[in-house]
Amino acid sequence: MMIHTNNYILNIKELWDDVPEEYLSHKERYENAIKKAFIVLKVLRQLHTGNIQITDHRTPTNVYSIQDGIFRNVNPLLIHIGLFWSTIAAQASTEQQAEWLQPDSSMIGTYVQTELGHGSFIRGIETTATYDSTTDEFILHTPRLSAYKWWPGGLGNTANACLVMAQLYINGTCHGLHIFLAQIRDFDTHKPLPGIKVGEIGPKMGFNTADNGFLGFDNHRIPRTNMLMKNVQVLRDGTYVKPKHDKLTYGSMLLTRVTLISDLAYQLSKAATIAVRYSAVRRQSPIKSNEPERQILDFVSQQHKLFITIASSHVYRVVGLWMWNSHKRVTADIHEGNMGQLPELHALACCLKAISSRDASALVEQCRLACGGHGYMMASNLPQIYAYTTAAVTYEGEYTVLLLQTARYLVKFWRLAAEHKPLPQNFAYFEDYIKKNFEQWRNSPEGIIEGFKAIVAGKTKAAYDTLQCNLRNGREFEEAWNMASVQLTNASEAYARSLLCEVFWKETVQLSTKVSKSLAIVLEQLAELYLMYWALEKHGDLLLYSTISRNDIEALQSRYEELLALIRPNAVGLVDAFDIRDEVLCSTLGAYDGRVYERMMEEASKSPLNEDVVNESFHKYIRPVTMKNKL
Numbered sequence: 037m038m039i040h041t042n043n044y045i046l047n048i049k050e051l052w053d054d055v056p057e058e059y060l061s062h063k064e065r066y067e068n069a070i071k072k073a074f075i076v077l078k079v080l081r082q083l084h085t086g087n088i089q090i091t092d093h094r095t096p097t098n099v100y101s102i103q104d105g106i107f108r109n110v111n112p113l114l115i116h117i118g119l120f121w122s123t124i125a126a127q128a129s130t131e132q133q134a135e136w137l138q139p140d141s142s143m144i145g146t147y148v149q150t151e152l153g154h155g156s157f158i159r160g161i162e163t164t165a166t167y168d169s170t171t172d173e174f175i176l177h178t179p180r181l182s183a184y185k186w187w188p189g190g191l192g193n194t195a196n197a198c199l200v201m202a203q204l205y206i207n208g209t210c211h212g213l214h215i216f217l218a219q220i221r222d223f224d225t226h227k228p229l230p231g232i233k234v235g236e237i238g239p240k241m242g243f244n245t246a247d248n249g250f251l252g253f254d255n256h257r258i259p260r261t262n263m264l265m266k267n268v269q270v271l272r273d274g275t276y277v278k279p280k281h282d283k284l285t286y287g288s289m290l291l292t293r294v295t296l297i298s299d300l301a302y303q304l305s306k307a308a309t310i311a312v313r314y315s316a317v318r319r320q321s322p323i324k325s326n327e328p329e330r331q332i333l334d335f336v337s338q339q340h341k342l343f344i345t346i347a348s349s350h351v352y353r354v355v356g357l358w359m360w361n362s363h364k365r366v367t368a369d370i371h372e373g374n375m376g377q378l379p380e381l382h383a384l385a386c387c388l389k390a391i392s393s394r395d396a397s398a399l400v401e402q403c404r405l406a407c408g409g410h411g412y413m414m415a416s417n418l419p420q421i422y423a424y425t426t427a428a429v430t431y432e433g434e435y436t437v438l439l440l441q442t443a444r445y446l447v448k449f450w451r452l453a454a455e456h457k458p459l460p461q462n463f464a465y466f467e468d469y470i471k472k473n474f475e476q477w478r479n480s481p482e483g484i485i486e487g488f489k490a491i492v493a494g495k496t497k498a499a500y501d502t503l504q505c506n507l508r509n510g511r512e513f514e515e516a517w518n519m520a521s522v523q524l525t526n527a528s529e530a531y532a533r534s535l536l537c538e539v540f541w542k543e544t545v546q547l548s549t550k551v552s553k554s555l556a557i558v559l560e561q562l563a564e565l566y567l568m569y570w571a572l573e574k575h576g577d578l579l580l581y582s583t584i585s586r587n588d589i590e591a592l593q594s595r596y597e598e599l600l601a602l603i604r605p606n607a608v609g610l611v612d613a614f615d616i617r618d619e620v621l622c623s624t625l626g627a628y629d630g631r632v633y634e635r636m637m638e639e640a641s642k643s644p645l646n647e648d649v650v651n652e653s654f655h656k657y658i659r660p661v662t663m664k665n666k667l
């Protein structure tokens with residue numbers, strides 16, 4: 037059957053709610069979401085097997101983005117689709133993949149890594165997988181409460197299988213973390229298998245349609261062949277065959293960090309669409325007292341809040357794609373046995389995942405604030421987008437922890453520079469900084485990019501010097517590192533910002549040669565706005581580490597304000613160009629037709645508190661008190 041994904045999915049009635057999701061109980065929310073998740077999964081399977089074919093060109097992105105509207109929250113199968121399958125595809129041997137990656141598989145899986153006691157420091161994970169050569173099995177075990185798995189999405193009620201991260205023991209020797217496939221529920225009855233204690237962890241700030249769960253193993257046995265064996269093997273006699281790089285087991289985290297950058301770009305585009313469209317509809321107070329009230333989008337301070345969100349969405353889309361291509365390249369190299377580029381990819385993914393999630397949540401919140409009181413309504417959808425986005429600051433590698441990973445990479449190159457050893461081309465600016473080869477400040481995108489590099493160099497130097505000073509004072513390296521960690525994270529943050537500015541500007545300039553002149557102008561305005569915004573935000577750092585002057589900063593401020601005015605006439609067009617359907621946006625404030633107040637009233641009428649003219653609590657609780665007082 038040939039289908040157009042949008043129309044096909046939009047026409048499946050069971051996927052769309054009559055009662056808004058917020059009025060459901062915790063249990064009803066899950067049950068409603070799981071009903072929809074399996075309809076979506078069926079469509080995805082049909083697409084995969086070719087039983088239905090797509091006539092539009094953007095799938096599976098299309099299916100992925102439509103699901104935001106379907107769930108108004110998160111698909112409880114997100115980890116099944118996004119992490120379970122992808123980890124098997126990346127880390128299982130060819131034979132394992134042939135067995136497990138069947139489109140009609142009975143397995144509904146999840147990715148089970150974090151424990152009650154350990155999330156960030158995964159070497160501290162306590163779940164064990166002990167090889168029993170007499171039976172050719174691994175014994176999965178949870179030795180204590182802190183070793184209980186805690187958090188995995190879909191684990192609570194949905195999954196019947198999972199990929200478990202556990203410490204591998206063979207003949208009493210610990211070989212570190214490895215990934216194992218374990219069935220946890222009966223495929224037919226869905227009851228937990230013997231030796232499995234599993235359940236759901238309770239309500240959260242967001243993600244409430246996903247049944248995040250806990251899991252404990254009581255000497256649960258799985259076949260030896262259930263360890264993911266593409267990069268590492270345990271042979272029948274218990275021989276351990278080491279991987280070519282000891283962090284290949286962490287590959288799924290790397291891939292998800294890369295994928296998340298594009299997902300966050302999409303969340304930003306939703307928030308920007310809602311806030312910009314609303315700001316074009318909403319009128320509040322005149323600018324000149326003798327004039328009619330103005331669209332709030334005409335207030336320059338409102339433009340300052342919103343245009344950076346539009347620009348940031350483009351930045352993360354462009355940089356997300358850039359990272360995706362790098363990931364593809366590095367993975368191909370790894371297949372050939374070349375691990376050389378892995379450390380760089382890891383360092384980039386860590387800081388970009390950290391900064392993209394932090395930026396996205398801050399900007400979504402800024403969009404909510406820009407919608408005044410109405411932005412606080414769930415029906416605006418901004419609170420849900422915020423709850424979804426801010427979770428990304430923590431999951432898949434906590435913000436600070438990831439920045440500290442990138443800092444290790446920066447410090448290595450600074451050490452080379454300080455010791456006057458050869459540096460790769462992309463860190464040549466460290467040497468320039470040491471030799472005080474400072475460029476004269478230029479108030480241009482290229483000048484700002486150079487300025488940001490000077491900040492990276494200056495902050496890395498400061499962190500490195502502190503580290504050395506701590507070492508000279510007799511501290512051990514890890515302690516000295518901890519003492520310098522505020523400065524180290526600052527250096528990583530600056531590095532991420534400099535990458536974002538450089539990649540975005542260069543890619544935009546290139547793209548501009550391929551599109552119409554009028555489009556090129558707008559794209560370059562957005563890119564320039566992004567660079568100016570951050571130069572002004574970081575002007576203190578620029579004053580410290582580059583050759584910028586007070587006059588230059590004043591000129592940047594004027595150009596920034598000029599850009600706001602230039603972008604204003606295109607603002608609504610720019611968010612319309614994100615092309616997000618009303619059914620996906622799910623917002624009273626952001627719908628294409630601009631019927632904001634009508635939609636707000638329609639949504640209010642769905643409140644169960646409006647079902648009765650007089651709520652029965654009046655008779656039970658209010659009247660006895662108020663009438664008694666009157667007597």
Ligand SMILES: CCCCC/C=C\C/C=C\C/C=C\C/C=C\C/C=C\CCC(=O)SCCNC(=O)CCNC(=O)[C@H](O)C(C)(C)COP(=O)(O)OP(=O)(O)OC[C@H]1O[C@@H](n2cnc3c(N)ncnc32)[C@H](O)[C@@H]1OP(=O)(O)O
Pocket residue numbers: 076080096099100103114117118119147149150155156157158159189283286287289290292295296299378379382383431432433434437441444445
């Ligand atoms: C309908 C259609 C649907 C389609 C859906 C498709 C896509 C969806 C799109 C987007 C979203 C996708 C999915 C996600 C959505 C939601 C996700 C929801 C939940 C998230 C799930 C999780 O959170 S899973 C758990 C994640 N946990 C973490 O990230 C833990 C963080 N901690 C760590 O990574 C590590 O502990 C560490 C890196 C901080 C330290 O590790 P450790 O072993 O202690 O390291 P050291 O011994 O100190 O060595 C450091 C050394 O190793 C190098 N290194 C570290 N990691 C890596 C790596 N990954 N790769 C390569 N190298 C690595 C590091 O550079 C150091 O090297 P040097 O010593 O040379 O400096």
Ligand SMILES: Cc1cc2nc3c(=O)[nH]c(=O)nc-3n(C[C@H](O)[C@H](O)[C@H](O)COP(=O)(O)OP(=O)(O)OC[C@H]3O[C@@H](n4cnc5c(N)ncnc54)[C@H](O)[C@@H]3O)c2cc1C
Pocket residue numbers: 115147148149150153154155156157186187188189243248427430431432433434435436437440521
């Ligand atoms: C919505 C959501 C979904 C999730 N889904 C999954 C899933 O599907 N599967 C799964 O396995 N996990 C999942 N997780 C767990 C998630 O990956 C972890 O919560 C995350 O990695 C952070 O670890 P933590 O909770 O241990 O935080 P902690 O590490 O305890 O962080 C607490 C604080 O300590 C600081 N800190 C910790 N270590 C250091 C350090 N070395 N240096 C400096 N500061 C430090 C952090 O910066 C932070 O401020 C999910 C979490 C959430 C919120």
